Amino acid sequence: MDKAFFYLGASMLDFSVLNSSFANPTWISIIYAFLLSFVLGTVLALIYVKTFRGLSYSLNFLHGLVLLPIVIAIAMQAIGDNVARGIGMIGALSLLRFRTNIKDPRDMFFIFASLAVGLASGVHAYGIAILGTACFVVALIVLQGSSFASGPQFDGLLRFNLSRSADEQRLVENVLEGQCRHFALATIREVGQGERLDFSYQIRLKPQATSAQLIEELGKVQSVRGLNFMNQESVIEV
Structure with a gap:
């Protein structure tokens, strides 16, 4: 039993196992995809709170930023390279009606960032997911500290x-x-x-x-x- 856990831990730390194909992923690569989706979604939620300039933010929106990449990663893992699955997923999603009115364009960009993180993690493009999130965070920090983006704020x-x-x-x-x-x-x-x-x-x-x-x-x-x-x-x- 101890040897089994040792081999499992060693395989988790061995990044070569992540080189599996998108069509036939390994269990380790799937676990990495979900964990990375959760971590990067949490990073997006944290940077959203740090750069928020309104009076209050929605906790449900923050939870959505964390959960959305995981959901997208699950969908991408389920679809794989199967076109029929992709068409079926689109048909299933078309039955849903999202009536949440997003007034702030900034919130929309965070939603798209969560979608992109989930997509990249789901197709095992881990480097793109990590670097893309890093660039997104750096851009937000630059905009937060720059004078042209701040402008006069009113109470x-x-x-x-x-x-x-x-x-x-x-x-x-x-x-x-x-x-x-x-x-x-x-x-x-x-x-x-x-x-x-x-x-x-x-x-x-x-x-x-x-x-x-x-x-x-x-x-x-x-x-x-x-x-x-x-x-x-x-x-x-x-």
Whole structure:
């Protein structure tokens, strides 16, 4: 029994056993494919968390990034070089309906990366899977640290309405300049049959300022009504 475990461990460490063909894989190469899919999927999930810039991320999406390469690797191992199996797999997948709406293009690239990792591991292209994941991670780190990809980040959306007066608008802008590091006018529209104006600002608060202080200062402007501050990501749909 001890000798059997010894030979199994030795074969696991011997990378020459991975040179089996895609049509007739060995058990060791299949195990490597699944393990590599899991490890690289976990790497993608970790780098997604480290480079995420929103307020919160979905745990289900993270689990999907880890599980998707394994599922794809299983599918590729099952299909092999058999065309009939491939057609049958496509027919089976066509019965599924994925209704998850992916709004962030960045999330879509992570999904494609997980698919690619699973495909490469499933066809025993281990070097491509490892190097491709490494290049993907390095590119994300470079984009994370570069200045052109960061841009001004905003803490949330500020909405209010006030009377149609240039003096009142100037007072509001003075408050924003005192409390915010960045602010940008998102929308402006007429309300109350044109007697009042409704404003929406994307704002980035100063380190010492808080949203409560901002609301308090704006509330001191006489004609300001309907103050509403909503935390959200920098890219919004107004």
